[in-house]
Amino acid sequence: MNDPKAFDIELNGLVAHVTDHTIKSAKVFHIVYPNSKPALNITVAENSDGVKFWTSVPEGRQEEAEFAGKVIAAYIRGYRRNQLCVTITDKKSPAPNLFG
Amino acid sequence: MCYYNGQKVTRAEFIRLKGLEKAIRNYNFLNVGVHNGFNYAPCAILIPSEDGKDFEIVQAEWGYVPGFVKTRAEANIFRAKYTTLNFKSENLFLKEDGKKSMWSSAAKNRRCLVLSTGIVESRHVPKIGKKGQELKETIKYPYYVTVKNQEYFFMPGLYNEWLDPETSQFVNTVAIGITEANALMRQVHNTKLRMPTILTEDLAYEWLLEKPSEERLSVIARTQIPSRVLEFCTIDPDYRTAKEATPRDFPELAPIDTSYLDFAEELQFNHWPDDLEPVMAGAERPSGTVVESTVRTYYPPGMNPQGDLFN
Numbered sequence: 001m002n003d004p005k006a007f008d009i010e011l012n013g014l015v016a017h018v019t020d021h022t023i024k025s026a027k028v029f030h031i032v033y034p035n036s037k038p039a040l041n042i043t044v045a046e047n048s049d050g051v052k053f054w055t056s057v058p059e060g061r062q063e064e065a066e067f068a069g070k071v072i073a074a075y076i077r078g079y080r081r082n083q084l085c086v087t088i089t090d091k092k093s094p095a096p097n098l099f100g
Numbered sequence: 101m102c103y104y105n106g107q108k109v110t111r112a113e114f115i116r117l118k119g120l121e122k123a124i125r126n127y128n129f130l131n132v133g134v135h136n137g138f139n140y141a142p143c144a145i146l147i148p149s150e151d152g153k154d155f156e157i158v159q160a161e162w163g164y165v166p167g168f169v170k171t172r173a174e175a176n177i178f179r180a181k182y183t184t185l186n187f188k189s190e191n192l193f194l195k196e197d198g199k200k201s202m203w204s205s206a207a208k209n210r211r212c213l214v215l216s217t218g219i220v221e222s223r224h225v226p227k228i229g230k231k232g233q234e235l236k237e238t239i240k241y242p243y244y245v246t247v248k249n250q251e252y253f254f255m256p257g258l259y260n261e262w263l264d265p266e267t268s269q270f271v272n273t274v275a276i277g278i279t280e281a282n283a284l285m286r287q288v289h290n291t292k293l294r295m296p297t298i299l300t301e302d303l304a305y306e307w308l309l310e311k312p313s314e315e316r317l318s319v320i321a322r323t324q325i326p327s328r329v330l331e332f333c334t335i336d337p338d339y340r341t342a343k344e345a346t347p348r349d350f351p352e353l354a355p356i357d358t359s360y361l362d363f364a365e366e367l368q369f370n371h372w373p374d375d376l377e378p379v380m381a382g383a384e385r386p387s388g389t390v391v392e393s394t395v396r397t398y399y400p401p402g403m404n405p406q407g408d409l410f411n
Contacts, residue, residue, distance in 0.1 A: 023123045026116075041124050045117055048108045055105045058121045062105040 004079055009071045018072060028057065031068055042069050125159070145257055145274050146213040148309055155308060160212075160272035165262045166202065172266055175273075186278045187258055189297055189321035193314050203275075206258035207317055213308050214257040214276050218246040219296055220339060221289040225353065241353055243288045244345040245332045247298060247325070254304035255296050256321050277321045282367055283360040284327035298325040300372055324367040327360040 006019045009031075017032045031040045042065040045055045054069025056062060102114035109117070142159045149156055164184035165175045178184070191201045201207075224238040247253045256277040261270045277297040285295035299307060303320050306312055312320065336348040 024116075024120055026120050028120070028124060043117075043120065045104060045107070045109060046113055048110050048113075053107055055107065055117070057117065057124055059105045062107075065105070 003076055007075060007079075009068075009075050011068055011071060016068070018075075029068075029072055040064055040068060042072075044069070143274070144215045145259060145272065146215065146254075146308060147210075147259065147272075152309065155213075157215075158272055160257075160259055160274040162274055162276075164206075164258065164260060164275035165271075165273040166260060167262065169262065170265065172264055175262070184273075184275050186296075187275045189256075189277045189279045189318070192318050192321050203258055206260060207314075207321075210259050210261075211307055211317075212257040212259045212274060213254040213299075213304050214274060215252055216255060216296075217252045218244050218345065220244055220335065220345060221285070221295075223288050223353075224291050240337070241350055242335050242337055242339060242345075243332050244335045244339075244347070245285070245288065245330055248329055248331050254299050254301070256299060256304075256307050256323075279322045279324055279369065282324050282327045282330075283365055284330055284332065284356065284358075287356050288332065295324075297321055297323050299323055303371060319369065320371075322369040323371045324369045326365050326367060326370055326372055328365065329372055332356070 003020065006017070008015050008017055010016075011031075011033075014034050016034065019030045019032075021028045021030060026043050028041055028043045031042065033039070040061055041057045042054055043057055044052050046052050054065045056065035102109055102111055104114055104117050143162050144157055145160045146155045146157055148154075162185055163179045164187070165178060169175045169178050187203045191203065192207045193201055193204045195201050220242055222240040222242045224240055226234040227237045227239055229235050257274045258277075259272050259274040262273050263269075264271050278294045279297045281289055281293045281295040286293050289295060299320065300323075303323060307317070307320050333347045334350055334353065336342070336346040339345050
């Protein structure tokens with residue numbers, strides 16, 4: 001099961017387009033806003049206590065990164081859940097009776 | 101201890117994030133579906149590494165700006181006046197009048213490759229008047245043209261590192277090589293009868309990383325890909341705004357004449373291997389199409405041929 005490579009999320013009432021990239025082994029989300037706001041790159045970093053947090057790359061847009069990161073995480077969790085449901089349903093479905 | 105975006109992180113994590121920043125600067129533009137040259141938007145180019153043995157992918161604005169241009173405003177005026185999106189491969193070192201070409205220095209020292217998955221060109225068809233006569237006004241039908249069985253291909257480019265005084269940053273700007281159109285592109289780009297130069301992998305390697313003579317560079321830059329190696333379809337005219345090439349049929353549009361599939365196309369600068377051309381396989385080329393053989397490239401240990409680099 002693969003996570004989506006491109007999808008749309010809603011941020012403050014605006015639909016932003018998100019693409020997923022793997023750069024230098026790190027997962028980076030590139031967020032393009034529908035208005036003139038510059039695109040934002042975010043990734044997951046780890047603080048000195050071992051706690052993970054969303055951060056903008058480059059630095060300077062931490063607040064936006066945390067907000068967008070949470071929305072993206074929720075979207076991907078929802079996407080994975082739906083994928084699982086589809087799989088379970090498939091497995092439990094009886095074989096269709098072609099002659100009945 | 102270091103801080104990143106106000107958070108306390110370890111030195112190792114700080115270094116990793118700073119490394120990521122650098123990498124992202126070169127990559128965050130690659131998800132654009134269609135680049136419109138007249139926006140001078142960034143595109144991906146391959147330039148040789150400092151030691152000349154490898155290459156790196158960097159960002160460049162499509163539309164060459166020479167070093168003597170001083171400001172961004174001047175750069176835009178220059179581009180509008182001279183249209184430096186493309187360079188004419190026939191004038192790589194010399195202009196028609198025999199004088200030195202403006203591309204000469206870049207051709208010697210700043211060659212690059214432009215990565216592409218396909219090109220968009222418009223076919224112009226005259227509108228028909230009330231009395232059934234052809235009008236001067238035309239309808240433009242955009243075509244998306246790709247290389248058969250190749251996810252992406254390389255075009256020869258010339259780049260310049262230009263200092264933008266407003267941001268005090270160096271900006272790469274690039275022009276793409278164009279050559280005489282083949283049978284397919286003469287019908288598609290029927291106003292200019294030109295097409296981008298599309299290189300074989302061996303020629304791309306030679307253009308970027310070797311030191312060919314001026315004569316050889318001119319021959320490479322004029323490479324004409326044969327029509328039968330190309331695939332095409334008409335697309336929705338909204339590609340500039342949608343930034344995607346969406347296939348669309350136009351029932352009123354006369355089909356492209358594909359009789360080039362039935363005979364060996366005569367192109368003066370066809371450097372593509374014969375085995376890609378079923379008609380040519382096992383047959384002799386017609387006289388008059390003398391072509392320099394392409395040189396097999398030596399790949400240093402640990403370095404794959406270019407086609408494998410993105411796997």
